Amino acid sequence: MRLGHVIGTVTLATADPALRGGSLLLVQPFTRDNFAGAPALPLAPGSTTVVYDTLGAGIGQIIGFTEGAEATAPFDRPVPIDAYAAAIIDRIHYDPLTP
Amino acid sequence: MQLARIDGTITSTACHPSMVGRRTVICQPLDADNRPVGAPVLAVDPLSAGLHQRVLISTDGSATRALVGDPHSPLRNFILALVDDETRSGGNPAAENPSAAGLPPLLG
Numbered sequence: 001m002r003l004g005h006v007i008g009t010v011t012l013a014t015a016d017p018a019l020r021g022g023s024l025l026l027v028q029p030f031t032r033d034n035f036a037g038a039p040a041l042p043l044a045p046g047s048t049t050v051v052y053d054t055l056g057a058g059i060g061q062i063i064g065f066t067e068g069a070e071a072t073a074p075f076d077r078p079v080p081i082d083a084y085a086a087a088i089i090d091r092i093h094y095d096p097l098t099p
Numbered sequence: 100m101q102l103a104r105i106d107g108t109i110t111s112t113a114c115h116p117s118m119v120g121r122r123t124v125i126c127q128p129l130d131a132d133n134r135p136v137g138a139p140v141l142a143v144d145p146l147s148a149g150l151h152q153r154v155l156i157s158t159d160g161s162a163t164r165a166l167v168g169d170p171h172s173p174l175r176n177f178i179l180a181l182v183d184d185e186t187r188s189g190g191n192p193a194a195e196n197p198s199a200a201g202l203p204p205l206l207g
Binding site for chain 1 (some may be wrong): 104106107108109110111112113114115118123125127135138139140141142150151160163164170171172173174175176
């Protein structure tokens with residue numbers, strides 16, 4: 001699982017029916033600087049990920065998201081997703097040994 | 100399995116049911132010289148590892164689902180073991196691991 005800033009949402013015109021019930025978030029994965037408190041903007045290098053969300057996370061929040069096969073584990077039906085919001089983060093305590 | 104160091108913790112209220120009541124830690128992956136590599140990842144910690152402790156992370160999703168007892172858990176990483184010491188070739192075994200003094204250096 002990685003952490004990421006929710007920086008937007010994705011709205012679909014036509015979608016696979018399996019995607020109903022959740023929303024899609026634009027998520028910028030955390031770099032080490034973000035763990036230390038750096039804001040999401042300006043965007044750090046690295047691709048932005050689209051994450052399927054059933055928790056109701058909003059723009060500006062930090063989520064923990066899981067990728068790959070585990071992203072579909074919460075469903076009892078086949079779903080075409082590979083990133084899933086597992087947690088909305090309340091608090092981060094980060095104390096790296098070396099900066 | 101990945102060598103890592105515990106660099107913090109997170110708390111979450113709105114989360115998947117399989118995370119409720121479980122300690123989730125921030126793990127910094129390390130290279131063979133214990134230097135940070137890449138961005139930290141999150142892992143479930145059933146061993147109550149201490150801050151800055153070196154650990155082994157398992158990335159086996161099925162093992163994690165068995166650990167939390169939920170076949171629908173999206174979790175993949177968990178703290179598999181706490182590291183005491185490791186020795187690698189090219190280093191100085193006597194300095195890094197006194198018990199290895201007197202042994203021939205590893206090949207490679």
